[in-house]
Amino acid sequence: MVPIAACVAEASAAYHVEQAKIAAIMQNGLPAGVERGGRIGPMGIPVQWLPVFEMMGMQSADVVDDACENIFAGTWILAYVASLQDAGVYGGGSYAARPVHISAQVAERRRAWSQVVQRAAALTGVPAGLIDAVITVESGYQPRAVSSAKAIGMMQLMPRTAAMLGGDPWDAEQNIFMDSRYLAQLARQFNGDLQLTLAAYNAGPAAVTRSGYRIPAFTETRGYVPKVLSLYSSLQQ
Known part of the structure; x- marks a missing residue:
């Protein structure tokens, strides 16, 4: 099993997200394989994101059950939200679904x-x-x-x-x-x-x-x- 710290470091490098930001999200996360309040795993990913990951070729079961896959998926969401903000699209909060605005x-x-x-x-x-x-x-x-x-x-x-x-x-x-x-x-x-x-x-x-x-x-x-x-x-x- 890959150590969690190594997963965080690899996800950080892959998506250019600071490790501290990933760690901050994980403080409110859940164990791998656990769903609570519509959120899953170490990054507390909302279940509504699972179809998006399926579309991208990632298996929902892996995102739910594998801690590293969950960390990679959650880090991708952080990078995605940051890219929306860079494009002039605002969305406060890491994973919250909200209206899209442009500058x-x-x-x-x-x-x-x-x-x-x-x-x-x-x-x-x-x-x-x-x-x-x-x-x-x-x-x-x-x-x-x-x-x-x-x-x-x-x-x-x-x-x-x-x-x-x-x-x-x-x-x-x-x-x-x-x-x-x-x-x-x-x-x-x-x-x-x-x-x-x-x-x-x-x-x-x-x-x-x-x-x-x-x-x-x-x-x-x-x-x-x-x-x-x-x-x-x-x-x-």
């Missing part, structure tokens, strides 16, 4: 581009709310955004994908139209499965197929999919 600056840009998003939705069949959520997560509606991986613009279009689609990714409207078409292509490839579509958008379709048509075991992708889904459910137009 005033992002909200203003979102309104300014809403008609373009609606046109892209009409042309591609991708829901406007989904396009909206992807743009919010990818760039916060910043047309000149460039990632460390050289992804470009509103929807962070990779140059190779832009060349495949044809168009100018530096043109903000074209960027939205091109990437909305790409989302539509991925949705067809993965039979309308929204989780796999978003995972493929983030990590590439080959990564999803290599993972047995499950969300790849990449920290970024496992955070990205539920983040977009949360925004999609809250920001639908």
